Amino acid sequence: MRRVIILGSTGSIGQNAVRVVQDLGDYKVVGLAAYGNHRLLSEQASMLKPQIVTIIKDKNAKQLGKELGHIKLCIGENGIAEMIDTLDADKIICALASSIGIKGIIRALEKKIELCLATKEVLVNYGNLVMKKARESGTKIIPIDSEHSAIYQCLEGRKKEDIMNIILTASGGPFFNRSLRNVSKKDVLNHPVWKMGKKITVDSATMMNKGLEVIEAYHLFGFPAQMIKVVIHPEAICHSMVQFRDGTLLAQLSTPDMRLPIQYALTAPARLSSSTDYLDITQARSLTFASPDYEKFPCLRLAYEALESGSTMPAVLNSANEEAVKLFLEDKIKFNQIPSIIENVIQQHQPRDGDLEHYLHATMWAKEVVRKNVC
Ligand SMILES: NC(=O)c1ccc[n+]([C@@H]2O[C@H](COP(=O)([O-])OP(=O)(O)OC[C@H]3O[C@@H](n4cnc5c(N)ncnc54)[C@H](OP(=O)(O)O)[C@@H]3O)[C@@H](O)[C@H]2O)c1
Structure with missing residues (x-):
């Protein structure tokens, strides 16, 4: 039985992670954390029976504590680190909406708890420190972001010197083919492919999400910014590619469903059957690719510049x-x-x-x- 901690269990990735862990069967959730949604956290705790639950915002902690009964409750940012310190776990899924759990993440790496990482902000903010800690402790970091999971899979068993480019695909968000004039909040939050938390949905609309992913890829895979490219692929079937020095492109394709990269992060390098819809390539009528518009979406340019600095x-x-x-x-x-x-x-x-x-x-x-x- 593998023991798992899920940070951000009440969010879009977190709830999918709970479903994946339940589907896989051979995994036991030992710790859960969320920001303030005490109701869902309490429901998840009564279903999964973890040893410890952490709530970051202390407003509803008292009520949650009563509902948890014998399950230990940790509170606040420091509560995440305390939970990780206390628990004996094999894997930690980090799916909080910000890098707030950084001290806990570093503690997890020190304890050699394999990190399945959705929260790109952790690497964007603290990539140098986190990757150094992972190297020193010999702890694996396996990406959950679908693009990075795709690249991780395409790079498995390859020699670094054979790689020419890594190519992140981007759906282009709601404004790929639309003017940015008179944009409403509803337009911004209406992503054409993915149903995600609000923050990442806004980032997809500005394309800052892709910029953050470029920085995430830099830390995860250790290639310079010039080797990390972005292409627009509105169908979101090809999740990213690696180009080799002989010109070959390897890509990972599947239906857009985050349960798949979550599952792979947990089981890699093993491949187990999944509950997602399997891609019927004959139904994917056309796959299109285009260059991003750096003028229309300056956030992408800003991210490359920040990475260079x-x-x-x-x-x-x-x-x-x-x-x-x-x-x-x-x-x-x-x-x-x-x-x-x-x-x-x-x-x-x-x-x-x-x-x-x-x-x-x-x-x-x-x-x-x-x-x-x-x-
Ligand atoms: N959703 C996707 O498909 C997707 C794909 C790739 C990568 N990611 C990355 O995965 C991470 C989570 O995304 P998501 O879409 O699952 O987000 P989400 O639905 O907004 O949920 C995120 C989780 O973070 C908690 N949270 C709320 N406010 C927070 C704050 N200020 N600081 C830290 N945590 C906070 C939430 O707790 P409460 O519910 O208690 O508020 C929830 O448990 C992000 O870094 C995102 O870039 C997401």
């Missing part, structure tokens, strides 16, 4: 974006203000390497600058 710059980019997206969802800014708000913060930042506290400080600074500029 290095050290704290991607963390500042990501934090400024998180805050801008939050303000957009609260109707405090317009959709087309998001890129310029981020660019303004980046231009004020001098990137510098340092320890975790230094990176945390840079992320807080970026959020503060966005708030000061807007409010």
Whole structure:
């Protein structure tokens, strides 16, 4: 029996992860964490009977504690690290909507708990520190993001010197073929393919999501930014590709269903049958690919530039974006203000390497600058 911790179990990826773990059978959930949705967390706990549950926001902790009975409750950001420290686990699925669990993630790597990672923000903000910790402890990080899972699978057993490019596909979001004029919140949240949490749905519309994925790929696979390309593929059937030096392209294709990369992250390199709809390639009438429009979607350019600047710059980019997206969802800014708000913060930042506290400080600074500029 494999013992699993799920961070972000109440979210889109988290709920899919719960379904996958139940379908697989040979897995036992020992820890659950969410931000504030105590009702769903309580339901999940009574169904999965973990040893520990963590709620980050303490507002509803008392009520949750009563409902959990004998299950231990941890509270707050530090509660995540405490839960990970206490539990004996084989795998941890990180699917929180932000990098808030970073101290716990680092602790998990130290304890050699294999990290199945959906939260790209963890690598965008702290990639240097997280990858160093993974190397030192010899702990695997297996991506859940469908593009990175595809690349991970295409790279398995390959020599680094044979790789020419890695190619991330992007659905293009709701505005690929539409003007960005008079965009409403409803338009932004109406993703043509994926049903996801609000933050990543906004990021898909600005294409910041793809930019963050470029940075995530840089850390996961260790190729320079120039070797990481983006192509638009609206059908979202080809989840990404690797091009080799002889010109060969290897791709991973499947129906767009996040249960598949979640399952692969848990079972890799083994392949088990899954409950997803299997792709009938004869029904995928056409697969189209196009270059991204960097002028229409400046966030993608900003992400490449932040990656080139290095050290704290991607963390500042990501934090400024998180805050801008939050303000957009609260109707405090317009959709087309998001890129310029981020660019303004980046231009004020001098990137510098340092320890975790230094990176945390840079992320807080970026959020503060966005708030000061807007409010
Ligand atoms: N959804 C996808 O298809 C998909 C695909 C690839 C990668 N990802 C990545 O996976 C991560 C999770 O995405 P999602 O779509 O599952 O998000 P989501 O549905 O919004 O849920 C995320 C989880 O994070 C918690 N959360 C809420 N506010 C938070 C905050 N401020 N800081 C930290 N956690 C918070 C939620 O708890 P409560 O429910 O208690 O609020 C929930 O458990 C993101 O990093 C995203 O980029 C998602």
